[in-house]
Amino acid sequence: MKPILLLIACVLSLSANSFAQTTETFDIATYRPPAGWKRQEKPGAIIYATSDESKGTYALITVRASGESVGNPAQDFESDWQEFVVRQFKVNARPEIEPERTAAGWKIITGGAAFQNDLGPGAVLMSTYSGNGRKFSVSAMFNSRDHLPAIEAFASSIKLKTGPGKQLNATGENQQAQAVGNRSGAQPPVTQFAGEGYTFATSNFDDGWNAAIKSDWVEVTKGDTTVLLHYGITMTDEMRQDLSNSYWNKIAANKYTIRNLYPTNYSVLKDFPYYFVQADATEKATGKSVFVSFRVIPKNGTAYCYEIVTPTKDSFSRQFPSMDTIENLSGYNRFAIGKSDLIGSWQAGAGAFTQYYFVSSGNYAGMNITVSNLKYVFVNGTSYRTEVKAVTNNVYASEKEVGRYIVGNWDISTTDQKGKLSNFSAWFEATKGGRILHLLNKKYSSEHYLLGKDR
Template sequence: MKNIFALLLCVVAITATAQKTTFDIATFTVAAGWTPEIKDFAASYIKTNNVTKSWCRVTIYKSIQSSGNPLTDFNNEWKTLIVKNNWGPATTPQSETETEDGWTSHSAVSTFTFENKEAYSLLSTISGYGVEVSIVVLMNSNEYMSQIEQLLGSIHLKKPDQPIVTTQQTQPVTQSNSHSGFAITTAPGNHGIFTSTTNFDDGWVAQPFADYVRVTKNQFTVLLHYGVEITDELRASNQMEAVIFDRFILPRYNVSNIRKFEQGVCYFCVHFFEADAVEKATGKRYHLGFRIITNNGVSKCIEILSPSQVAFQQEFPNHEKVESMLNYNKFAVTVNDLAGDWDSSSGAYAQMYSTTTGAYAGMNTSSSADAFTFNTNGTYSSNHKGAFGMVGSMKFYDQKYNGALTISPWELVMTKRFDGKTSTFWAQYEAVRGGRILHLTDKEYSGSQYHLVRKN
């Protein structure tokens, strides 16, 4: 194994040979017999031996924007390409470094287990002129060493006409639509919210726009972007958060010195980026923070513009403070925007199995639907129906209420509710793309909540 390590580490020198194959800014020579696998974000070359069961894959990734620090580039790519794919340990190894003609390479080798056998991985990153290229070699034998040496030794990188520091992606992304951005405009919102400005006690001011809620205080601007559905394309990239960052940020800003919060192996991971940003439309300079929070297939993104990194750290000393900004998507309720029909529905089920025998024991399910009609004459009506229990012996309910309605900015009072009682609800709107959600929470029984959308 030591011989393999030594051979791999000695072949990553940055040299120039005659052009044979070109991918992105890299030209290189590939020996005969290797099967190409070309995608928009990477070029791979694969060889296998059905007799010895040996295999090797060499992948040259499309150039991306450099962080400006070659070692940082290497550390980031080790976590992104090696650790996330289980090709090496979470702890970044000591890398070998070489510099030539303005390019700096960092390389390291590790082992991993593939089909219960030891395999080897090499990561080499080459940084310079504002860009960075990553090369990954995976193999389970030294059978292909001479051909790997030939390929890696032939790599020549084309220098950009001028350093690329603004438009390249921070990570390799999916092969389709990888450069397209999400539509982010400054257009006013069309949410139907009558009181469209909320002044919070702590000084923050929130306003809904077509693509986000803008929250401002003094020298800080926070954009609470409306939820993005996580599509199969985003999942396929294996670097979903980096793709989302690219698509939200790069169309509107020139960015440099991009940093991603790293926390090693995690379960409830924090996905947070920082960068130096220049707004393309105005030329203004900012410290940019970008947090991505994903739940139930939808990502909510928090974009924070600060005058400096120091100012950002003072206002947002921890990630909890950043996440709490989602609570500022909150707007008051009035008679003018409440009148009409609102409804919601939900459901859940669980397959049951015996803990003793393991035999199937049936399915337990529940579903509910709630509908409210609020009238301008101070009355309301509501209908609540659903079913719950084991399939085959489910219980059903259907409850109707009619009574008086009193509306204040953050509160609804409805008479003649359950058992004829009067119920008081906290009430607020959440702005979403093209509309709003009405949230009602019973003040006495906080577990009684409704999350309603307007029907008309």
């Protein structure tokens, strides 16, 4: 199973042995390290590690030196996630983020994601504490719930210094806990894809729209309207300061001579802004006068940019009367499947973690984690096999299936070794340099797999 980064503030009922352990202090934190774990000092960090070779399990806790807060807990979290999870641990999955909490004067954000590496499926979580002009992060990585009690006990012992001579427990007092929610979701594939060799690179839709795969976007056209569905771009702290204009300037503005740039528009109907720019412009490539509309849709740390080019503002308004009609354009990133396109191995990872909080204080009180990996192997155009691996509540499960399949341009039917027939709607979504395979069960719409090709 995969490593899991755990930065959590939790309040649990701990054993007497846990309280008997010697405390240690590093930077602004005092805590009780897990008994029997190996300690290692690194520049700016203390690492505690353990492993069980007979079971093939391991765990890693890292306490990191505090840094200067930017004054925004969400930005503090994102910055540390990119530095400690993405850059240092090479985990590219975007986190599912829990609502911000406050304890002992610290604002705490926790996020987690499932991912897959050579060691199997896993999950990664991180919590960042922001307050008093500082930010502080603790992390844990593990591949078995066997180590979770020690990790939670460690997190519950953390006390953070809030000022000279003053130190407060960042997790509050021990009270009755209650589960308040379950955040889960399949993670996007993180494997690399082949960029060439697929049968179809264009789609013609019944409503008159046509789509074509380009190197940096999917180009969707209808009459004199052109839409560029730019492939997802990872958001940076700098870009987050002004998503609309940052991405407009980065990927669109240089194509045009701008005559009039309209003010950024925001939603007044929903609880989040629309990141939206419009301009009267002249296309540098053609010399044509056009009206350009540009929307940024952020999802799980990735920016999806929609660039819409119409002859006039009135033409745009007629075709796109609401923001929802713009967001629905993503449905045109859909391409048919050729029989030979499937041959190879396709994988998807998924994860869920349930967070528990104390009713009276709102403080963190532990979690449950489930991670899984699904692999489809299409062998020779007619036969297939699947393997599902999952770990839930310290129980490992694996299920295999073999059978035969039939491919249509927009459908896949599988018949397993027991004669069970499954019918899927199927299509490719274009990405930068490759494809994502969508399989949507026609009978059970909740069964929707997004698979990346790994070989």
